[in-house]
Amino acid sequence: MIIDIHGHYTTEPQSLFAFRDKQLAGLIDATRKPTTNDLGITDEQLEQSVQRQLAFQKERGSDITIFSPRASGMGHHVGPEWVSQEWTRMNNNLIHRICSLLPENFIGVGQLPQSPGVDPRNCIPELERMVNELGFVGVNLNPDPSGGYWTDPPMTDRYWYPIYEKLVELEIPTMIHVTGSCNPNFHATGAHYINADTTVFMQLIQGNLFKDFPTLKFVIPHGGGAVPYHWGRYRGLSMMMKKPPLVEYLMKNVYFDTCVYHQPGIDLLAKVVPVENILFASEMIGAVQGIDPETGHYFDDTRRYVDAAKNLSDEDRYKIFEGNARTVYPRLDAILKKRGL
Amino acid sequence: MIIDIHGHYTTEPQSLFAFRDKQLAGLIDATRKPTTNDLGITDEQLEQSVQRQLAFQKERGSDITIFSPRASGMGHHVGPEWVSQEWTRMNNNLIHRICSLLPENFIGVGQLPQSPGVDPRNCIPELERMVNELGFVGVNLNPDPSGGYWTDPPMTDRYWYPIYEKLVELEIPTMIHVTGSCNPNFHATGAHYINADTTVFMQLIQGNLFKDFPTLKFVIPHGGGAVPYHWGRYRGLSMMMKKPPLVEYLMKNVYFDTCVYHQPGIDLLAKVVPVENILFASEMIGAVQGIDPETGHYFDDTRRYVDAAKNLSDEDRYKIFEGNARTVYPRLDAILKKRGL
Numbered sequence: 001m002i003i004d005i006h007g008h009y010t011t012e013p014q015s016l017f018a019f020r021d022k023q024l025a026g027l028i029d030a031t032r033k034p035t036t037n038d039l040g041i042t043d044e045q046l047e048q049s050v051q052r053q054l055a056f057q058k059e060r061g062s063d064i065t066i067f068s069p070r071a072s073g074m075g076h077h078v079g080p081e082w083v084s085q086e087w088t089r090m091n092n093n094l095i096h097r098i099c100s101l102l103p104e105n106f107i108g109v110g111q112l113p114q115s116p117g118v119d120p121r122n123c124i125p126e127l128e129r130m131v132n133e134l135g136f137v138g139v140n141l142n143p144d145p146s147g148g149y150w151t152d153p154p155m156t157d158r159y160w161y162p163i164y165e166k167l168v169e170l171e172i173p174t175m176i177h178v179t180g181s182c183n184p185n186f187h188a189t190g191a192h193y194i195n196a197d198t199t200v201f202m203q204l205i206q207g208n209l210f211k212d213f214p215t216l217k218f219v220i221p222h223g224g225g226a227v228p229y230h231w232g233r234y235r236g237l238s239m240m241m242k243k244p245p246l247v248e249y250l251m252k253n254v255y256f257d258t259c260v261y262h263q264p265g266i267d268l269l270a271k272v273v274p275v276e277n278i279l280f281a282s283e284m285i286g287a288v289q290g291i292d293p294e295t296g297h298y299f300d301d302t303r304r305y306v307d308a309a310k311n312l313s314d315e316d317r318y319k320i321f322e323g324n325a326r327t328v329y330p331r332l333d334a335i336l337k338k339r340g341l
Numbered sequence: 342m343i344i345d346i347h348g349h350y351t352t353e354p355q356s357l358f359a360f361r362d363k364q365l366a367g368l369i370d371a372t373r374k375p376t377t378n379d380l381g382i383t384d385e386q387l388e389q390s391v392q393r394q395l396a397f398q399k400e401r402g403s404d405i406t407i408f409s410p411r412a413s414g415m416g417h418h419v420g421p422e423w424v425s426q427e428w429t430r431m432n433n434n435l436i437h438r439i440c441s442l443l444p445e446n447f448i449g450v451g452q453l454p455q456s457p458g459v460d461p462r463n464c465i466p467e468l469e470r471m472v473n474e475l476g477f478v479g480v481n482l483n484p485d486p487s488g489g490y491w492t493d494p495p496m497t498d499r500y501w502y503p504i505y506e507k508l509v510e511l512e513i514p515t516m517i518h519v520t521g522s523c524n525p526n527f528h529a530t531g532a533h534y535i536n537a538d539t540t541v542f543m544q545l546i547q548g549n550l551f552k553d554f555p556t557l558k559f560v561i562p563h564g565g566g567a568v569p570y571h572w573g574r575y576r577g578l579s580m581m582m583k584k585p586p587l588v589e590y591l592m593k594n595v596y597f598d599t600c601v602y603h604q605p606g607i608d609l610l611a612k613v614v615p616v617e618n619i620l621f622a623s624e625m626i627g628a629v630q631g632i633d634p635e636t637g638h639y640f641d642d643t644r645r646y647v648d649a650a651k652n653l654s655d656e657d658r659y660k661i662f663e664g665n666a667r668t669v670y671p672r673l674d675a676i677l678k679k680r681g682l
Contacts, residue, residue, distance in 0.1 A: 262573025
């Protein structure tokens with residue numbers, strides 16, 4: 001089976017955006033506040049809204065997508081904390097409804113109600129709810145709730161430990177994923193996302209987070225940012241800092257996905273990063289939605305690149321497409337096993 | 342001949358650091374101000390200080406290094422503007438002296454007296470001085486003078502235009518190079534450098550800078566940050582933004598260097614980026630100074646990777662090692678030609 005571990009709900013009904021407008025307008029003019037949190041979206045509308053995802057699953061031959069709210073929509077930097085809390089619950093609820101309607105196609109991952117400068121402990125009730133009540137198998141954690149100004153501490157700081165303690169307790173991994181950028185220097189999907197991936201990997205080299213949390217698992221998306229391309233730099237920096245060899249030091253806890261949108265990129269990833277640390281993902285209908293004129297196929301049809309990567313064996317491909325995801329997301333594995341899969 | 346276009350003076354005499362301490366201490370306690378800007382460094386001491394660079398040139402077989410002050414030392418975010426002005430002049434002067442003492446080994450590139458939030462126009466006198474008086478062939482331009490908070494406008498903003506006008510007039514390229522980071526999220530050489538490279542390339546996709554400056558040349562170091570690894574993403578984003586094909590749109594003006602410290606990285610760079618846009622560089626005695634246990638050679642001995650890259654012809658290697666540098670740095674070419682080279 002083929003598990004796509006990185007999908008966002010990027011085809012939301014308009015009424016969600018209309019609510020968001022009212023929610024934010026209400027901060028400026030209280031008379032514009034939404035009168036209800038009930039978006040009035042029917043089950044039929046929800047099913048309708050993900051038809052493109054279902055068609056791509058069929059066409060490209062993936063079976064199930066780990067599905068979370070639109071990353072750039074999380075907007076942790078927008079408005080005060082209560083806005084983030086309310087918005088997060090609504091988005092997680094929509095994911096939950098879609099996963100309940102189409103359990104064979106989608107399995108849920110949530111966003112957290114983060115807010116810049118606000119104690120991450122405040123995210124814990126929603127984290128518990130999404131796992132214990134909504135049945136989610138993972139969560140997206142934003143290393144920069146400021147949206148491009150990087151004003152919160154590095155991910156290795158004790159500031160974040162309450163979240164990690166809860167992740168370990170709940171036995172779920174976290175994908176490190178920023179949201180949109182309000183810093184004009186950073187294009188969201190072309191700079192901020194990739195920079196965040198690179199930044200957090202380097203923080204992990206500097207700190208020693210997994211000494212304190214040996215079972216914690218970080219998924220660094222977008223092929224690990226710049227890291228595999230600069231694998232020699234990171235091996236060398238790690239050595240200069242007297243850390244253990246990189247693979248031994250971090251790669252029991254850190255995983256990269258395959259959201260790299262051309263063959264040479266996937267070839268490099270598969271060459272330098274241990275195959276046990278690579279998880280299949282496409283982030284379909286996401287950052288890059290067009291067809292590559294050089295291949296005639298969608299840029300984000302990453303299955304084709306993994307299939308074509310020459311140095312992978314069938315067993316390697318099994319790990320990338322399925323096996324590693326079952327290890328990294330034990331709650332997903334349990335659900336699949338219950339279904340006899 | 343082999344031109345290494347990216348070297349920094351990272352083996353400075355201690356008296357430079359002692360001056361810097363006094364300069365900054367003087368901001369807090371005026372009695373500690375340095376009493377003179379004369380560091381008392383003799384020519385012999387300067388020659389002595391670059392012996393390792395000379396030995397590596399010989400060992401690795403490069404001929405001349407384009408040499409600029411230590412990048413992480415520029416510290417544009419440290420102290421008020423006058424501190425940056427004074428510090429910049431001193432560092433540029435040291436580079437000038439080394440290049441005068443060892444003209445066959447080093448050719449100068451300068452730093453700018455940038456300061457966060459300060460009009461870039463204030464850098465122009467030093468820019469003119471370094472080219473017209475010191476004989477430099479290029480300049481390093483910092484896209485984030487704040488040192489990791491990215492508070493100045495994107496590089497495509499008119500804010501930076503006075504610098505670009507002067508670069509065009511002086512016929513010199515600029516290397517986009519941040520300095521150290523005062524943001525604890527960003528390790529300098531492991532995150533901030535690479536992020537800046539990626540960020541500026543994406544800014545160039547978003548803007549249309551080279552429409553206004555068709556002859557302006559940007560060198561994006563460290564192999565172009567994350568860009569070549571995510572070449573499909575950038576081609577796709579460019580398409581989604583209705584820009585011309587990436588190579589046609591940006592690659593008459595943007596060049597990447599070969600500071601990528603392992604073979605698979607250089608192989609990918611040479612595969613996806615037109616060979617005309619790749620400049621040989623090592624940043625020796627820089628970010629990554631150890632020996633790679635996997636190869637037994639220095640991580641930053643990048644000539645070995647370029648020599649070994651399978652898909653390069655002899656003509657391609659000539660371009661990477663020499664030809665492209667002569668095109669991008671016309672003042673370097675003129676100097677070499679004058680010497681009959």
